[in-house]
Amino acid sequence: MELKAQALFPSVVWSTLFDDHTTLNKELLARAYELRNKDPSGVSRTNIAGWQSNNTIQQLPEFALINRRILQACERIAESQYFIPGLTFDHQAWVNISPPGASNQIHYHANCYFSGVYYISLDAPKCGSLFFRDPRTASRMMPFPATKQTPFTASEVRMPPEPGRLYIFPGWLEHGVEVNQSDSDRVGISFNVVARP
Ligand SMILES: [Fe+2]
Numbered sequence: 001m002e003l004k005a006q007a008l009f010p011s012v013v014w015s016t017l018f019d020d021h022t023t024l025n026k027e028l029l030a031r032a033y034e035l036r037n038k039d040p041s042g043v044s045r046t047n048i049a050g051w052q053s054n055n056t057i058q059q060l061p062e063f064a065l066i067n068r069r070i071l072q073a074c075e076r077i078a079e080s081q082y083f084i085p086g087l088t089f090d091h092q093a094w095v096n097i098s099p100p101g102a103s104n105q106i107h108y109h110a111n112c113y114f115s116g117v118y119y120i121s122l123d124a125p126k127c128g129s130l131f132f133r134d135p136r137t138a139s140r141m142m143p144f145p146a147t148k149q150t151p152f153t154a155s156e157v158r159m160p161p162e163p164g165r166l167y168i169f170p171g172w173l174e175h176g177v178e179v180n181q182s183d184s185d186r187v188g189i190s191f192n193v194v195a196r197p
Pocket of ligand 1 (some may be wrong): 107108109115175190
């Protein structure tokens, strides 16, 4: 008997690693701490014990290169998913500086098509991973008695953090960040992306 398996409604996380991340991140790291120095209290959202900037990084010229790359990546994804041609992509971005002991509670981003994170500096793997929770909520009622996780049976999936790595996922996909158990700050840029005619 031949059984055919077909994935319906998959949740996709896209990622890329920038070749020039060493020089790019050195610059971004300096700019990130400058922002924190200017506004030491920051804003409080899903961050526990971490510092978060205002979501206005997209307007700052010193972050122009990473902003452009975030939008380019989202445009590529949108093209691959047959979005209407000619849409204008727009985003809001913010810096997260998560010191040892900091984490981000599980959440999702309403009112955007894509969300994501770009990693600037961290000490992996102890800095804590980005993790995603199964959006098929009814599946939590009766988890499968499996000995090994597969993309079908998993209820949570961790994505390894890495400097220079960009992750992009649909805004509705629930996610959080584990506690930073390293001795260094975990520094990244998070963002939400929309597209308009
Ligand atoms: Fe988030």
